[in-house]
Amino acid sequence: MNLIKRNQNTWDPFDVLEDLQTDLNRMFNRTLTTKGQDWALAFQPNIEIHEEPDHYALQADLPGFKKEDFNISVEGSRLTISGERKHERETKKKGYFYSERSYGSFARSWDFPTEIQSDKIKATYHDGVLDIQLPKSESAKPKQINVEVK
Known part of the structure; x- marks a missing residue:
């Protein structure tokens, strides 16, 4: 949940x-x-996104994946994460009593309210969690404007 x-x-x-x-x-x-x-x-990774003044941060739960199993792409203000959890194939059949594991391809996209600096995105994958830092474009960052009151 x-x-x-x-x-x-x-x-x-x-x-x-x-x-x-x-x-x-x-x-x-x-x-x-x-x-x-x-x-x-089908498999859908759980995602958490939060906003900081200068960037967005996304964490995706991708347990059991290798870095090569998923892709990250950005187009304007849209981020897409896609990948595939392959079904483990074994030569001898197992008699499963119960299974909740899900497999298959997934693709999830999010539109952010501001443009993303795609050339400065940083992503790390460690212990089944993908962390992505998405810097906001300079025009989207908050700016302080001094207004003279007369």
């Missing part, structure tokens, strides 16, 4: 639209299970 801090005192109608977009994205990213009998969610 992801926890999202929200201000309880204000209501923003765009929050409802954002929740709807998230639900629709999850619905359209569903795939058939291997038996083809019922629907199940």
Whole structure:
């Protein structure tokens, strides 16, 4: 379960639209299970994004991945992370009693409210967590303007 801090005192109608977009994205990213009998969610990494004055920071849970298993791309203010969790194939069959592991390709995208400096993005992958630092463009960073009062 992801926890999202929200201000309880204000209501923003765009929050409802954002929740709807998230639900629709999850619905359209569903795939058939291997038996083809019922629907199940394909692998989708859990994501956390927060904003700092000069950059955005994203953490994605990608346990069991190698650096070569996923891609990061930026176009304008849109970040996309894609990859594939491959099903482990063994020569002898196992008699599974229960399995909740999910496999398959994934692609997740986010539109940030400001342009990103794509040439200054830094990403690290350690212990199954992908950390991405996305510097804001210079025009998007907060600036202090001194106004003379007469």
